[in-house]
């Protein structure tokens with residue numbers, strides 16, 4: 052079997068409190084294969100973002116990863132990386148698109164400069180090389196290179212989100228983590244962006260860990276889905292299998308809560 056891009060093993064994460072600790076993630080294990088689109092679903096507060104931040108090593112106190120936990124990216128335990136190795140790991144191995152990503156661009160820098168920040172620091176490119184690479188990356192997300200001279204406020208929300216995704220793809224990461232990447236956008240734009248990501252990961256070969264509350268969208272775009280309940284991963288399976296034959300009562304409850312329109316649409320699309 053090919054080595055997974057991401058292998059989470061016995062991951063347990065506490066939020067350390069003054070009086071008592073709260074265990075947000077409880078002994079979670081799952082794999083994401085090369086090129087795979089893996090969705091993580093579950094109600095608000097079940098620990099999805101805590102896992103996403105831990106994989107990127109962006110978790111901060113009071114979050115504490117318990118010993119015995121392992122997060123292997125291409126076979127290397129992310130939890131053992133030193134500062135220097137971490138700099139190399141972020142962007143190159145794993146890039147993360149946050150919930151509020153479209154507001155994460157620096158308002159006083161042109162789009163070109165935001166690419167340059169990453170490409171100079173992490174790939175040693177000069178201005179000219181960076182401009183060329185940025186133009187290529189913008190084209191990947193269907194944005195004209197003319198936009199390189201624009202400032203974020205001159206771009207729509209959907210466009211800013213695509214730009215952040217393009218920056219995330221700048222160093223060809225093996226894994227793209229998307230934590231509610233499109234929640235602030237309207238439904239049509241959300242779906243367009245996800246469809247584009249889906250095409251790109253097939254072309255470029257990266258894997259995706261996708262977190263969203265939009266279960267209909269998740270079932271449509273994911274190869275496999277993991278269901279979380281109160282910090283535990285209660286079920287993981289191929290998207291169509293978990294949708295048609297959910298094993299855990301909570302998964303059934305989640306599907307039942309999906310807006311009818313989505314259910315009908317997916318069932319219709321899944322029918323050969």
Ligand SMILES: Nc1ncnc2c1ncn2[C@@H]1O[C@H](COP(=O)(O)OP(=O)(O)OP(=O)(O)O)[C@@H](O)[C@H]1O
Pocket residue numbers: 066073075093094095096097098099100101102112113114
């Ligand atoms: N900094 C923190 N300190 C203490 N507890 C926290 C902290 N951040 C998150 N938590 C708690 O950890 C649990 C898991 O939170 P997390 O944000 O990972 O859930 P989630 O599934 O991503 O939720 P959502 O879908 O709303 O983003 C929640 O109960 C949350 O209140």
